[in-house]
Amino acid sequence: MKLNLMILLALLGSPLAFADEKHDHGKETKEEHAGHDHDHDHGDHDDHDHDHGDEKKGPNGGHLVESKSGIILEVVVDKERKARVTFLDKDKKAAKLEAQTITGTAGERSAPVKLAFAKGKDDDANVLISDKALPEGAHVAMILVIKTAADAKAVTERFELHLH
Known part of the structure; x- marks a missing residue:
């Protein structure tokens, strides 16, 4: 019984252990946003102007x-x-x-x-x-x-x- 309770507590507590890894993009500047590593799908925010800073432009803007x-x-x-x-x-x-x-x-x-x-x-x-x-x-x-x-x-x- 104690083992089951420990497993249940561990499972419930695990999302809290990773909570610091998530962050709100809404309050950071572009410089702060570009200054850290992250992976996200650009498809989830196609509805606004977005700077793709990692995309290099050629001499004709391509x-x-x-x-x-x-x-x-x-x-x-x-x-x-x-x-x-x-x-x-x-x-x-x-x-x-x-x-x-x-x-x-x-x-x-x-x-x-x-x-x-x-x-x-x-x-x-x-x-x-x-x-x-x-x-x-x-x-x-x-x-x-x-x-x-x-x-x-x-x-x-x-x-x-x-x-x-």
Whole structure:
């Protein structure tokens, strides 16, 4: 009987032991909010303006992808919701498009949009443009498979575009 009572007390007291780990975001400044580690789903507060401080911007204001393999690219979404990818050099300036290729997938796993990228023309000669529009929504998950040359090993990059 005493053992059951001890187990019951331990179970009831365990939420209190972890209470300090929870905190109210409503009273802290952006600097305080950014200054500590935390995991949360951005989907629970899509209804307000939110600064994604960990998201790096490219020279054209797009999403900056810096691969561990040394590839740097910027992904910009145009008014037709097509992804436009520009390869960048180490100084984050547009690099000449040569034999680089990209394929990808965008959106939710339950309804993915397969993307093929083709080289643009004229002013967009150094831009790879998706053949299809990205799915609707302010946050679009993307997976890009990048090759810098025909015989190069493919590099896969996963990220989320914040389109607001």
